[in-house]
Structure formats: C-alpha cells, structure tokens
Amino acid sequence: PAEERIRNFCIIAHVDHGKSTLADRLLEATGAIATSAKNAQVLDTMELERERGITIKLQAARMTYTAADGHAYILNLIDTPGHVDFGYEVERSLQACEGAILVVDASQGVEAQTIAVVQSARAQGLEIVPVLNKIDLPTAQPDRVAAEVQAILGLDCTRAIHASAKERRGIGEILEAVVARVPPPRAGSRARPLRCLVFDSSYDAHRGVIASVRVVDGALRLGDRIAFLNSGAEYEALELGVLVPHARPVHSLAAGEVGYVCGAIRALADAKVGETLAHAADARAQPPRVAPLPGYREPRPMVFCGLFLHDGDRFELLRDSLAKLALNDASLVYTAESSLALGSGFRVGFLGLLHMEVVQQRLEREYGLELVMTAPSVAYRVTTTRGERILVDSPDKFPEQSAIASVEEPFCAVEIIAPFDCTGALMELCQEARGEFGNMQPAGDGRVLLQYALPLGEVISGFFDSLKSRSRGYASMDYAPSDYRAADIVKLDVLINGERAAPLAMMVHRAAAQATGRRLAARLKELIPRQQFRVPIQAALGAKVIAAEHIAALRKDVTAKCYGGDQSRKKKLLMRQAEGKKRMKEIGRVSVPQSAFMACLSLR
Ligand code: GTP
Numbered sequence: 001p002a003e004e005r006i007r008n009f010c011i012i013a014h015v016d017h018g019k020s021t022l023a024d025r026l027l028e029a030t031g032a033i034a035t036s037a038k039n040a041q042v043l044d045t046m047e048l049e050r051e052r053g054i055t056i057k058l059q060a061a062r063m064t065y066t067a068a069d070g071h072a073y074i075l076n077l078i079d080t081p082g083h084v085d086f087g088y089e090v091e092r093s094l095q096a097c098e099g100a101i102l103v104v105d106a107s108q109g110v111e112a113q114t115i116a117v118v119q120s121a122r123a124q125g126l127e128i129v130p131v132l133n134k135i136d137l138p139t140a141q142p143d144r145v146a147a148e149v150q151a152i153l154g155l156d157c158t159r160a161i162h163a164s165a166k167e168r169r170g171i172g173e174i175l176e177a178v179v180a181r182v183p184p185p186r187a188g189s190r191a192r193p194l195r196c197l198v199f200d201s202s203y204d205a206h207r208g209v210i211a212s213v214r215v216v217d218g219a220l221r222l223g224d225r226i227a228f229l230n231s232g233a234e235y236e237a238l239e240l241g242v243l244v245p246h247a248r249p250v251h252s253l254a255a256g257e258v259g260y261v262c263g264a265i266r267a268l269a270d271a272k273v274g275e276t277l278a279h280a281a282d283a284r285a286q287p288p289r290v291a292p293l294p295g296y297r298e299p300r301p302m303v304f305c306g307l308f309l310h311d312g313d314r315f316e317l318l319r320d321s322l323a324k325l326a327l328n329d330a331s332l333v334y335t336a337e338s339s340l341a342l343g344s345g346f347r348v349g350f351l352g353l354l355h356m357e358v359v360q361q362r363l364e365r366e367y368g369l370e371l372v373m374t375a376p377s378v379a380y381r382v383t384t385t386r387g388e389r390i391l392v393d394s395p396d397k398f399p400e401q402s403a404i405a406s407v408e409e410p411f412c413a414v415e416i417i418a419p420f421d422c423t424g425a426l427m428e429l430c431q432e433a434r435g436e437f438g439n440m441q442p443a444g445d446g447r448v449l450l451q452y453a454l455p456l457g458e459v460i461s462g463f464f465d466s467l468k469s470r471s472r473g474y475a476s477m478d479y480a481p482s483d484y485r486a487a488d489i490v491k492l493d494v495l496i497n498g499e500r501a502a503p504l505a506m507m508v509h510r511a512a513a514q515a516t517g518r519r520l521a522a523r524l525k526e527l528i529p530r531q532q533f534r535v536p537i538q539a540a541l542g543a544k545v546i547a548a549e550h551i552a553a554l555r556k557d558v559t560a561k562c563y564g565g566d567q568s569r570k571k572k573l574l575m576r577q578a579e580g581k582k583r584m585k586e587i588g589r590v591s592v593p594q595s596a597f598m599a600c601l602s603l604r
Pocket of ligand 1: 022
C-alpha cells in the first residue's frame with residue numbers, strides 16, 4: 001500500500017482506563033477478530049499479563065479499514081506497555097507511530113500516568129486524539145474530564161470523542177479520527193537505503209528471535225542480508241510477516257509498514273528493542289551508507305535484589321530458568337552470587353519493582369522454583385578515597401566507611417495526583433522520603449498535581465503503600481529515573497545471635513539509619529520464631545550497635561497458648577509453622593523465615 005493509505009498509531013492510557021478493551025473493539029470493528037471472541041484480549045498474549053491486567057510485551061496488529069472517504073486504509077495498531085518500568089519500551093513503540101489515541105476514563109479523569117504518557121507521546125511528535133471512555137457509567141462526566149484534559153495536558157478537546165469500549169460506542173468515530181487526524185508516514189522515504197526500527201523482540205524456540213519492526217526507510221525483502229547496526233550482527237531475513245492479528249507471511253515490507261522479521265537469530269542481544277535493522281551491504285560499505293536511528297540505549301536496570309533458592313539443590317534449574325527468561329527479556333541482567341546463609345544464587349537487576357515481581361512470579365510459576373529474595377536496593381555510585389569510582393548494587397559490595405570519599409544515589413522525577421485534602425499528608429510523606437519539591441498545581445475535580453524529585457531508593461521501599469494509605473487509596477503516581485545526586489549513604493548491618501546476616505544488610509541514608517535499625521530489629525523479633533535459647537538481634541553501623549532487641553527462649557509447647565481443646569486451631573498453627581519452615585534459612589544457628597528478608601520493605 002502507498003504511504004498515504006497507511007496509519008501507524010498506538011493507544012496510551014493510565015492503567016485500567018480501557019486501553020485493551022478499546023484495542024479489541026477496533027480489531028473487531030475492522031473484522032480482524034470475530035466479534036464473539038470477547039473472552040481473551042487479543043493484544044496481550046502472556047498468561048501472566050492477562051491475569052495481572054498489565055501489558056508487558058509489545059505487539060502490532062494490522063487492520064484494513066474502509067473509511068468514509070471510500071478509500072481502504074491499513075491501520076497498524078502498535079501496543080505499548082502500560083507501566084513506567086517499561087518506559088524505554090514505551091518510548092520505542094511510540095517512535096514507531098505517527099499518532100496516539102489517548103484514552104481517559106470519563107469517570108476518573110486525568111491520572112499520573114496519563115500525564116507521563118502524554119509527555120512521552122509529545123516528545124515523539126505524535127498527533128494525539130483524546131477519547132473519553134466509559135461514558136456508559138452513571139458516574140461518567142465526559143465534559144468535566146474534557147476540560148481537565150485541556151487544562152492539565154494542554155490538549156485541544158473540542159473534538160474529543162465520547163466512547164464506551166464496553167458498549168461499542170464511538171468506535172467508528174475513533175477509526176475515522178485515526179484516518180483523518182493521524183498523519184501518514186513521511187512520503188518519499190522508500191527511495192532511501194533500508195532502515196527499520198526494532199520496537200519489540202521476543203524469542204521463539206523454533207524460529208529464534210522474532211523482531212517487530214517499523215520500516216522507516218527503503219524496503220525489506222525476503223532473503224535479504226540484514227545487519228543490526230548497534231550490535232553489528234548479520235543475518236538473513238528468512239521470514240517476513242504482518243500480524244492480522246495472527247502472523248501472516250509476506251514477501252516484502254516497505255517504508256511506513258509495520259511487521260516482523262525472523263532470521264534464525266539465536267541471541268536476543270543481537271536484536272534488542274531500539275536496534276536499527278539495515279541491509280548488510282549498506283552497513284558494511286566504507287563509509288557506511290546508513291546511520292543508526294537516534295535514541296538507542298541499553299536498557300538500564302534500576303532495582304537490584306539477591307535471588308536464592310529455598311532448596312539449594314535446584315541451583316542449575318534456577319540458572320537455566322533465568323537464562324530462558326533473559327532470552328525474552330533483554331533488560332533482565334544477573335550475575336552469580338553466593339552467600340554463606342543462602343547458598344548459591346544470583347544478583348539480579350530489574351527495570352523497577354513491577355518488573356521484579358513479574359520475573360519472580362514467572363520463575364515460581366513457570367519453573368516451579370521456590371525463591372528467597374532479599375530486599376531490593378538501587379545502585380549507588382561510590383568514589384573511594386583512592387579515587388576509584390564503583391557502582392554498588394548490593395550491600396555486600398559496599399566499601400568500608402573509611403574507604404569512601406563520596407556516594408551518589410539515583411533520583412527520579414515523581415508525579416502524584418491526589419484529592420486536594422491529602423496534599424499536606426502527601427507532602428509530608430515526600431519530605432520524609434527526602435524529596436525535593438518541584439511544583440504543585442490544581443488537577444481538576446478537587447485534585448492536586450504534585451511534582452517532586454525523590455531518591456529512587458525511597459520510592460522502591462514502601463513508598464507506594466504509604467502513598468495509597470495516606471490518600472485513602474485515591475492517589476496515583478508515576479516516576480521516571482532522572483539523575484544522580486550526592487547522598488550520605490551508610491551500610492546497616494544486622495546481627496542475629498552475634499552473626500552478621502548478610503542478606504539482611506541494607507544501604508540507607510545516615511539520617512534514617514537509627515530509626516530503620518530500630519524498626520528492623522523490632523520486626524525481626526516478631527518474624528523470627530522463638531528458639532531453644534535467647535537470641536539477640538542487633539543493628540549496627542560498622543562496629544557500632546545502634547539498635548538491639550532480643551527474642552526470649554522458647555517455651556516447651558507452642559500450642560499451649562491455644563486454650564482449651566480447640567483442635568482445628570492447633571492444627572492450623574502447626575500447619576502454619578510447617579509452611580513457614582519451608583522458607584527458612586539458618587543464620588547464627590537461628591532459623592530465619594523469608595518474611596524476615598522482606599521485612600525491610602515494609603519499614604516505613
Ligand atoms: P491495563 O492493561 O492494566 O493497562 O488496563 P487497560 O487500560 O488496558 O484497561 P482494560 O481494557 O483492561 O479495562 C479495565 C477495566 O475497565 C476492565 O474491567 C474493562 O472491562 C473496563 N472497561 C473498559 N472499557 C469500559 C467502558 O467503556 N465502560 C465500562 N463501564 N467499563 C469499561
């Protein structure tokens with residue numbers, strides 16, 4: 001098809017505002033999927049994704065639509081991941097489009113993520129089409145929300161579309177708006193040397209890497225020798241296709257088109273998201289006839305934790321499982337690590353907390369592993385007194401205090417939208433988290449938009465929970481890593497029965513060390529079951545103990561306190577103990593349950 005008959009667009013929205021439902025409706029209305037197939041959401045393929053309702057992997061669906069002007073158009077809907085952990089992938093998928101449908105729940109209004117995704121879409125120069133969804137709800141106030149979108153996001157809402165994805169209202173209008181308002185791909189680019197943007201890549205056991213591409217310049221044909229410009233790897237294009245939404249092979253893909261390429265590519269590292277695919281001959285020419293598309297970055301892990309097994313015998317399985325997951329997830333990084341208390345395991349880097357949770361669940365569910373995870377931490381930049389600069393992503397690697405000249409910590413830009421009457425409580429929370437106030441403005445409907453710079457280390461340790469509880473569940477937030485700033489960070493050690501519990505060590509801000517140490521010791525006292533002997537628990541900075549507790553020795557019969565002969569209650573208690581035992585690790589002759597390792601998370 002000619003460029004002027006192609007539209008490449010995506011749908012952007014805050015979580016739960018109806019992105020997936022609307023995507024299904026568009027596919028349905030254009031006949032790409034049968035109307036009856038309303039059970040599964042077609043664009044989300046991973047089981048976990050559907051369960052959690054979060055879009056993780058990007059895909060593209062191609063639709064044919066005959067518009068009111070009588071012409072047939074190819075509409076490529078590019079799916080974007082919905083969470084900030086996948087920010088770089090969102091950016092790449094936006095780059096593959098010329099326009100975006102912005103879905104805003106008309107009963108909720110603009111939320112923190114709405115602002116973040118609109119900013120990204122603007123940065124990519126996309127035409128944004130506002131859609132006010134869920135107008136079927138009695139609580140919907142599309143006019144008020146339209147005014148809000150206009151005031152907060154500065155988007156012209158005079159032509160905002162009122163829709164109900166659920167009741168299939170406004171769908172035709174949205175398709176017409178895509179044709180009329182989203183610009184076609186730039187004309188004339190087909191005469192240039194081939195360049196494609198890889199905006200998604202996944203691994204298939206039979207075909208190797210499947211790269212989703214947007215052809216930016218030139219044309220890609222079956223059998224072409226291709227090269228990835230950043231990795232330098234060369235392959236042959238063995239299969240080309242489009243997703244309608246199921247894979248349909250084609251012979252070529254020309255500039256403006258979206259499709260996928262397979263080339264028996266064995267390593268995901270060769271064809272990462274953000275790569276530029278070109279003809280090998282153009283890449284090899286001296287000087288090269290093509291330059292990589294701008295903006296390529298290696299995905300940068302921001303959150304780290306230790307991953308160990310309850311059952312040390314299955315280490316090989318853990319290693320293989322991580323390798324398999326990494327085949328499909330270029331942003332997952334890990335190195336082997338061993339700990340006296342926990343045995344052999346890995347230090348794993350994630351894009352954020354959600355990414356961490358998804359990986360944990362997949363390892364447990366798909367590979368049947370029982371994991372012990374240490375508290376997550378960020379990576380600090382430490383300069384030693386000898387002038388070395390090291391990246392410290394684990395308390396194990398934190399140098400002795402006397403060897404440290406300075407420490408820098410990662411910061412992030414945070415946007416919070418909350419009811420106005422929570423403003424004081426939330427500003428206090430940000431203050432406690434060492435936040436730097438940025439801006440505050442009304443966000444419509446009695447709400448406020450707060451902008452802060454916050455240390456990422458604070459954001460990943462219980463901040464979301466506090467935010468929710470201090471706003472009665474109403475606040476929404478979004479964060480994006482920004483810069484590194486000087487910080488007085490120290491290593492807080494935990495000693496159980498006199499022995500250092502390496503997995504419980506934390507890197508914390510000096511001002512918070514004492515309070516954290518106290519709370520940690522108190523939590524451990526609750527979480528570690530009594531032993532036959534008295535167990536001291538201490539928190540220390542270097543050799544200096546800053547907080548101490550102890551667990552009294554065990555009484556003979558644990559069930560004695562279950563008064564009377566309440567058998568079911570006794571049984572429950574014993575069962576709970578047995579269950580707990582499975583996840584225990586020995587430190588200083590004391591059995592420490594996994595919940596203790598996660599205790600650091602809920603310290604705020
Ligand atoms: P994520 O995948 O988590 O980003 O969410 P999403 O934005 O894709 O939202 P999704 O399509 O999964 O919809 C969220 C919820 O809103 C689901 O329970 C939908 O059934 C419901 N929903 C979507 N559109 C409408 C609508 O027009 N009206 C009503 N009443 N509910 C809707």
